[in-house]
Amino acid sequence: MMSVTTGDAEPSGSAAEPYVRFEHVTKRFPANDRRGAPLTALRDVSLEIARGEVFGVIGHSGAGKSTLVRLINGLETPSEGRVHVGPHELTALPERERRGVRRDIGMIFQQFNLFQSRTVAGNVAYPLKVAGVERAERDRRVARLLDFVGLLDRAHDHPEQLSGGQKQRVGIARALATEPSLLLADEATSALDPETTGDVLALLRRVNRELGVTIVIITHELDVIRGIADRVAVLDDGELVESGSVYEVFAHPRTEAAARFVGTTLRDRPSAATLARLRRTHSGRLVTVRVRDRSGFQSALAGTFLRHEVAAEIVFGGISELQDRPVGSLTFELTGPPGAVDASLAALRADGVEPVEED
Numbered sequence: 001m002m003s004v005t006t007g008d009a010e011p012s013g014s015a016a017e018p019y020v021r022f023e024h025v026t027k028r029f030p031a032n033d034r035r036g037a038p039l040t041a042l043r044d045v046s047l048e049i050a051r052g053e054v055f056g057v058i059g060h061s062g063a064g065k066s067t068l069v070r071l072i073n074g075l076e077t078p079s080e081g082r083v084h085v086g087p088h089e090l091t092a093l094p095e096r097e098r099r100g101v102r103r104d105i106g107m108i109f110q111q112f113n114l115f116q117s118r119t120v121a122g123n124v125a126y127p128l129k130v131a132g133v134e135r136a137e138r139d140r141r142v143a144r145l146l147d148f149v150g151l152l153d154r155a156h157d158h159p160e161q162l163s164g165g166q167k168q169r170v171g172i173a174r175a176l177a178t179e180p181s182l183l184l185a186d187e188a189t190s191a192l193d194p195e196t197t198g199d200v201l202a203l204l205r206r207v208n209r210e211l212g213v214t215i216v217i218i219t220h221e222l223d224v225i226r227g228i229a230d231r232v233a234v235l236d237d238g239e240l241v242e243s244g245s246v247y248e249v250f251a252h253p254r255t256e257a258a259a260r261f262v263g264t265t266l267r268d269r270p271s272a273a274t275l276a277r278l279r280r281t282h283s284g285r286l287v288t289v290r291v292r293d294r295s296g297f298q299s300a301l302a303g304t305f306l307r308h309e310v311a312a313e314i315v316f317g318g319i320s321e322l323q324d325r326p327v328g329s330l331t332f333e334l335t336g337p338p339g340a341v342d343a344s345l346a347a348l349r350a351d352g353v354e355p356v357e358e359d
């Protein structure tokens with residue numbers, strides 16, 4: 001492990017102190033032409049990001065994710081509301097001090113943004129040069145950083161000689177060079193294949209856990225959030241529609257927008273086509289139940305059906321894991337004496353399970 005210090009950052013999970021705070025932030029951009037209405041990129045967004053956590057922001061293209069990042073690093077100012085980073089309220093700071101806050105924030109990008117004419121070591125050294133760090137100390141830090149990201153043996157190569165994943169490792173080393181407390185990752189894995197994405201996320205996890213750096217990761221990919229984030233906010237058309245632990249938001253989305261995101265990757269209700277196929281081979285009533293993270297959940301289900309003399313056959317669904325907790329849904333074909341199926345469903349509802357009858 002390297003000995004890079006990161007200010008007063010605490011290790012992941014131990015702190016609830018808000019580090020980044022949005023208070024009713026709205027960001028409008030002027031219309032493209034004189035007669036058009038201004039464009040609202042973010043509408044009344046409030047959120048808190050704790051020191052030491054990995055916070056994901058997910059949303060479709062144009063949802064306002066990059067605008068949110070640019071408000072955190074002070075490259076944009078809110079039209080309404082306030083943005084706090086650490087003890088500072090950004091809008092209240094003069095530009096010179098805002099630059100100081102920015103120095104404590106590292107950034108990585110989808111297209112890596114490396115200097116092609118500089119070597120790997122030269123890219124990592126660049127921010128240290130700008131900060132006036134003297135040569136010997138610079139060399140020491142660059143070597144430590146390249147060792148940390150596993151690229152010490154590529155120090156003298158140029159970016160064009162590297163794979164996408166390696167380029168992003170250089171990007172990460174460069175972003176960490178000035179020992180920031182916060183790392184902003186804007187679609188940092190979107191140009192990478194799934195396996196390389198996994199490697200880069202694992203590295204970011206180490207940055208968080210071993211160096212105590214708070215990470216805000218912006219993405220349109222659910223798997224990225226599942227792979228790394230502690231908490232997540234869902235942005236939809238400029239509005240923050242839901243936020244919470246990754247498990248809460250993805251296992252039990254409360255809004256249509258979050259459910260749309262989740263439904264595309266987590267196993268959920270059968271599609272219309274699947275349902276039509278199931279109907280052809282199953283004459284009983286089809287009922288879907290979301291898997292709950294509580295012990296004995298499935299035996300309780302089985303017990304309820306048994307008590308009501310209802311035969312329950314699983315015909316669709318599955319269970320996977322999210323943050324080490326079970327998540328998924330099961331579709332049953334239920335058959336039994338008159339009234340028994342309804343009675344068993346009423347018993348499930350009384351027990352807090354929400355069976356959904358497929359029509």
Ligand SMILES: Nc1ncnc2c1ncn2[C@@H]1O[C@H](COP(=O)(O)OP(=O)(O)OP(=O)(O)O)[C@@H](O)[C@H]1O
Pocket residue numbers: 029030039040041059060061062063064065066067068220
């Ligand atoms: N400087 C700007 N001037 C005018 N409109 C802007 C500006 N920056 C962003 N927008 C608009 O604000 C909205 C949100 O953009 P933003 O880039 O934040 O979304 P995003 O979620 O990051 O999308 P993507 O994933 O495609 O980058 C878009 O409609 C965009 O066109």
